[in-house]
Amino acid sequence: MSSVDVIVIGAGLAGLSAAQRLKERGASVKLLEARSRVGGRAQSERLETGRFQGAGQVIDLGAQFIGDAHMRLSALVDEVGLTRVPRNSQGKNVYLCSPEAKRVVVNGDDLPLSVFGKLDAMQINWRIGRRLEDLGVADAAALDGMTAAQYLRQLAFTDEAYRYMVGFVEAEFCVTADAFSVHEFLEQFASVGGRKGEAASAGWFLSEGISPLAHHLAGRLGSPVVLNAPVVSVRQDDDGVTVETAAATYQARNLIVTTPPQLYRSMGLLRLMPDHRRQVIAGYQPGAVIKTVFVFDAPWWRDQGLSGSMLCPGGICNAAMDASPPLSKTGILVLFSTAESGQRLGQTTAEAERIDRILAWLRSVNGGAVPSPIAARSVDWNTDPWSLGGYASRRGLGGWAAAPDLFAPIGRIHFAGTETATEWRSFMEGALQSAERAVEAVLAPG
Ligand SMILES: Cc1cc2nc3c(=O)[nH]c(=O)nc-3n(C[C@H](O)[C@H](O)[C@H](O)COP(=O)(O)OP(=O)(O)OC[C@H]3O[C@@H](n4cnc5c(N)ncnc54)[C@H](O)[C@@H]3O)c2cc1C
Numbered sequence: 001m002s003s004v005d006v007i008v009i010g011a012g013l014a015g016l017s018a019a020q021r022l023k024e025r026g027a028s029v030k031l032l033e034a035r036s037r038v039g040g041r042a043q044s045e046r047l048e049t050g051r052f053q054g055a056g057q058v059i060d061l062g063a064q065f066i067g068d069a070h071m072r073l074s075a076l077v078d079e080v081g082l083t084r085v086p087r088n089s090q091g092k093n094v095y096l097c098s099p100e101a102k103r104v105v106v107n108g109d110d111l112p113l114s115v116f117g118k119l120d121a122m123q124i125n126w127r128i129g130r131r132l133e134d135l136g137v138a139d140a141a142a143l144d145g146m147t148a149a150q151y152l153r154q155l156a157f158t159d160e161a162y163r164y165m166v167g168f169v170e171a172e173f174c175v176t177a178d179a180f181s182v183h184e185f186l187e188q189f190a191s192v193g194g195r196k197g198e199a200a201s202a203g204w205f206l207s208e209g210i211s212p213l214a215h216h217l218a219g220r221l222g223s224p225v226v227l228n229a230p231v232v233s234v235r236q237d238d239d240g241v242t243v244e245t246a247a248a249t250y251q252a253r254n255l256i257v258t259t260p261p262q263l264y265r266s267m268g269l270l271r272l273m274p275d276h277r278r279q280v281i282a283g284y285q286p287g288a289v290i291k292t293v294f295v296f297d298a299p300w301w302r303d304q305g306l307s308g309s310m311l312c313p314g315g316i317c318n319a320a321m322d323a324s325p326p327l328s329k330t331g332i333l334v335l336f337s338t339a340e341s342g343q344r345l346g347q348t349t350a351e352a353e354r355i356d357r358i359l360a361w362l363r364s365v366n367g368g369a370v371p372s373p374i375a376a377r378s379v380d381w382n383t384d385p386w387s388l389g390g391y392a393s394r395r396g397l398g399g400w401a402a403a404p405d406l407f408a409p410i411g412r413i414h415f416a417g418t419e420t421a422t423e424w425r426s427f428m429e430g431a432l433q434s435a436e437r438a439v440e441a442v443l444a445p446g
Contacts (some may be wrong), residue, residue, distance in 0.1 A: 342424050
């Protein structure tokens with residue numbers, strides 16, 4: 001059995017970037033991936049049917065949007081030479097405060113609330129900002145014992161501002177606001193540079209899709225990624241680590257695990273962890289997300305003065321965005337069903353049925369003025385065995401206080417992946433940052 005310096009588990013952006021960095025620094029690496037493709041939660045698809053035959057419109061079924069502050073990702077995009085497409089923000093946004101409510105349309109920089117509701121939402125945001133400033137010194141146990149929903153309830157004077165804030169948080173976090181703590185909530189905002197950072201996190205996307213970034217990193221590795229190789233067991237002793245897939249056994253001096261934490265159990269990693277960490281990982285809350293992409297002949301919503309951005313708490317889709325290509329008449333609308341909306345829509349397991357339900361819903365919101373799409377996809381990431389959810393999973397209530405050292409190395413085993421990032425956690429940028437940190441730790445002398 002041959003041995004390498006480092007085994008990396010998972011060929012998502014974190015694993016690919018870690019492996020490539022290690023190689024650049026002279027280490028020998030083996031990268032093991034469960035799926036038959038690289039990219040993990042980033043997956044682009046070329047449409048080849050109907051009028052796209054030969055022309056190949058690319059859509060992203062997973063991660064897609066990038067912000068200017070995503071420095072590592074932006075540098076990678078430039079290195080590969082991909083085309084940035086600014087996300088359309090011209091036009092009015094649609095808001096439905098509940099599934100039964102009539103839609104409200106407002107300018108992109110306005111809040112869809114009454115004057116009192118707006119003032120309330122502004123003071124809530126201001127108080128969240130103040131809380132972020134003393135996150136490091138505040139009582140972690142108290143912040144970690146209260147749910148994000150309870151916290152927002154406490155801050156809000158009006159029901160409408162509360163509902164709006166919870167709707168926004170659940171669309172972003174993919175987990176219901178009563179399943180994670182204020183600490184998790186604030187840590188996430190801190191990791192992206194506060195509410196301003198969050199607001200600028202989806203400025204553009206790539207004409208060619210995200211997958212070319214993963215293929216580029218895989219190509220630079222030199223040795224091929226071992227695909228279709230789900231890791232089933234990990235052991236370590238004084239000499240190194242032993243990693244098993246169904247087909248082979250691999251040995252290395254060190255290991256970097258980049259899978260989402262809810263998958264650690266399936267590799268036997270939990271039994272290597274101290275009790276307090278094992279319990280927090282066992283209580284991890286996978287995010288729920290179904291992403292549906294509609295491709296239309298034209299971006300019809302723009303003709304109605306709409307931007308394509310929607311926020312619909314409790315709706316079958318609770319958020320939507322315009323992802324239309326430039327210099328083409330095609331209109332692409334991406335719709336997200338996250339948190340409870342994602343769990344409910346997930347009960348419709350057949351993709352074609354989900355697409356029909358979402359189209360019917362979109363027509364009900366837009367008074368029927370929605371043409372038939374020329375192509376559509378709807379991907380349920382919750383049931384994908386190698387993700388078990390998205391955009392990212394979250395520490396459950398009490399998880400920060402119980403295990404501040406949650407992702408510290410255990411002997412020769414290091415942890416990366418977006419959930420472990422300290423910057424831009426839950427984003428692609430976080431995956432790259434986590435890889436940087438893990439590689440430095442592995443290569444540190446001693
Ligand atoms: C629908 C959706 C939309 C999103 N939108 C955005 C967005 O617009 N912008 C953004 O920045 N982020 C977005 N994200 C989040 C983004 O996709 C992730 O933050 C990022 O891709 C995570 O990368 P990673 O390498 O940490 O994890 P992953 O991509 O999950 O990589 C982990 C890898 O480990 C593999 N694996 C799992 N188990 C095993 C095993 N036992 N053995 C071997 N390999 C294994 C998996 O197959 C996977 O390839 C979105 C996510 C989803 C699901």
